[in-house]
Amino acid sequence: MKKVFCGIDLGGTTIDVGIIAEDGVILSTEKMPSFVERGVDDVVGRIVNAVLACGKSVGTAFSIAGAGIGVAGLVDNQNGVLREATNFPGWINVPLGAKLQDVLKVSVTVDNDANVAALGEYVFGAGRGYPYLMMVTLGTGVGAGLIINGEIYHGAYGAAGEFGHITIDKNGPLCACGRRGCVEAYVGTSGILRTVKERLPAFPKSRLAAVDVETVMPKDIYREAMAGDELARSVFFDVGDNLGYGLGNVVNLLNVQRIILGGGVAAAGDFIIKSAQKRLDMMSLNNSETPVKIVPAELAEKAGIFGAASLAMANL
């Protein structure tokens, strides 16, 4: 029987399950709503059913050698415990790994979704061949996963990778975390909206002058940037520039080889990546021989199941 791996992406609204071969071929997938409010055992039961359904559809020529699960929250990866998570109210210290393992009868590895996505990109995506990398996911907040020596880097107590709260200007704008000048204060959604608001008076002809800056989404601003709006372009240029300062700190401290950019705002990739790359090149020391490239993520919405399956492979 050929060994295959199960990747589970547990999100606040959706559960994705996939059976993936070692060469990265997806053999089967299932997708369903999370229904988090129904409680842990209900959710675990539905994950199990999805895995079994996937297993059935790939047939008896394959044997699931292990499973991985990525979840947005604070994870104790060593013990497979979801310690807490904003999207899962009331789920405190849930032994997700043990619960799934009991029923599935294979080893189950649990990790944070940002870490899992970074591992997925390293094994199957834009990070292949770069065992020292960081994947940054831009969205409302800024998530990050570090791959060091080909493995997820957790730090001493699993709290590593808070790239969004790297300070690039100690006197900078207030961040949601209460500190000043964090990367997230510039490149997170609210930072982007703040910048639009600040600059509107200087760009009276901008089409963004007509939108409600309290409710406009980065993708709407992106559309205007694509259409040539100068305000919108200047905003994304600065998102990239500030991201570049933060990336410079990471590259100088950790000597990583590659940066992968994912998430909603990263759709504005061209604008952001160009200015981020320019700033990073200016910030990096010891960068001339082997410059660090910023590249868009490749796995898109499949990053979760690819990453979680990679987790299972890594822990075999």
Place this chain on the structure above:
Amino acid sequence: MKKVFCGIDLGGTTIDVGIIAEDGVILSTEKMPSFVERGVDDVVGRIVNAVLACGKSVGTAFSIAGAGIGVAGLVDNQNGVLREATNFPGWINVPLGAKLQDVLKVSVTVDNDANVAALGEYVFGAGRGYPYLMMVTLGTGVGAGLIINGEIYHGAYGAAGEFGHITIDKNGPLCACGRRGCVEAYVGTSGILRTVKERLPAFPKSRLAAVDVETVMPKDIYREAMAGDELARSVFFDVGDNLGYGLGNVVNLLNVQRIILGGGVAAAGDFIIKSAQKRLDMMSLNNSETPVKIVPAELAEKAGIFGAASLAMANL
């Protein structure tokens, strides 16, 4: 025969050699001038003589199981090559490890002095029990060594640990590296002198008003701080505060457990550590369960030989 290890600290002016037992007892030491200008083979010859003299003095009950050497410069640690170093003009791609190994007939590991000092403090000094730590050496510049999972962290190409060039204020003062607002621009010697100069007008009664700010040394400023001079105290307070911002970035990104402070300026430890600790506590996320303490280095001028001997032990 009991196994012992040889630690070599090759500096621009002095070579220190020590034979150290696994429990950290120093059995023998030698110290001599480097005479770098006499060329590689002369220096290597004198290191070998010093090692042999040390070996002779510890006697035949001990056998040297390996040697380590720390040197201030860019080191290719995997191949034992000193690629280049400011203090060793003309020494380009010197295979220090192989040269010493040929004569000493034991395995010789080469690493950068800041990395070696960090490893020494981890194995025998202020970092015992903390496998995730950073040691920062304050001086003219800012050196740093990262210990990750109990080992020196080199990054993808040996260029990791540039803590001195972490940006904490992208609009901040100019650093010697040409960038703005690096940690070193605040806590390196020239940053300290700049701060004194900037503040003199506000402290006309300061005893520092009488000194030549172009030539005064941080230790003179420290003496005045100890004597109660308010300008001197405010300067060291800010050195610590800015250091704390940089350390916050490292703690949030890497989830290290301990920071060790060494070097000349660190003599002003009380002033610097207190304000650095206060700022770090404010900057750290996920820090409440296991707060990161900043502590002074313990090995002082012995860090080099302890660290280099630890390098040999680690690579046995």
